[in-house]
Amino acid sequence: MTTHPSEKKSRFEPEPMPRRDFLGLAALGSMAAAFALSIFGMLKLPKAAVSASPAKKFNVALPDTLPEGEAFVPPGRNVAVFRDADGVFAISTVCTHLGCIVKTSSAGFDCPCHGSGFQKDGTVRKGPAPTPLPWLKVSKNGGVLTIDEEATVKTGTKV
Numbered sequence: 362m363t364t365h366p367s368e369k370k371s372r373f374e375p376e377p378m379p380r381r382d383f384l385g386l387a388a389l390g391s392m393a394a395a396f397a398l399s400i401f402g403m404l405k406l407p408k409a410a411v412s413a414s415p416a417k418k419f420n421v422a423l424p425d426t427l428p429e430g431e432a433f434v435p436p437g438r439n440v441a442v443f444r445d446a447d448g449v450f451a452i453s454t455v456c457t458h459l460g461c462i463v464k465t466s467s468a469g470f471d472c473p474c475h476g477s478g479f480q481k482d483g484t485v486r487k488g489p490a491p492t493p494l495p496w497l498k499v500s501k502n503g504g505v506l507t508i509d510e511e512a513t514v515k516t517g518t519k520v
Contacts, residue, residue, distance in 0.1 A: 417511045418509045421442060421506050422506070423442060430443065430445055434465065440508055440510060442499075442506070449501070450518065450519045452482075452496055452497065453494050453496075456475075457492045457493070458472065458474075458475055458490040459475065461474035463479060468481075468486065469482075469483075472490065475489055477489055483495070483516065493516065496513060497509060497510055498513070498514050499520045
């Protein structure tokens, strides 16, 4: 672009930036941004991205005031522990239909998701659950009960 000799350019007007200079600065800026984001990503690597799950084998102490035949659900666990005249047993509270957590009721257990019903011994009272709730392995070490959520036992096994 040529200017007429009679038109004087002000010394305060900035020089136009050539396209090559602009593209060079844009490339440097994008490189710096990519470097900063990669550093941020590397700083997050040592921290685990998943939360720890509780151990599948745990100890529980039953309350002394727990009546016979009444379910005790330890906080944060998917297990119902019962005490009766014959001993102590534990039943999983994970529905055998689609894995919802069943709630205790006066009749036993009820699934809030799809309406399955189970008796207090885990047998199916009404469907769509295909199988009864599994009984879990319970062992007694002194006055403390150890429940293993990964080990199932035959229905009716009590400690």
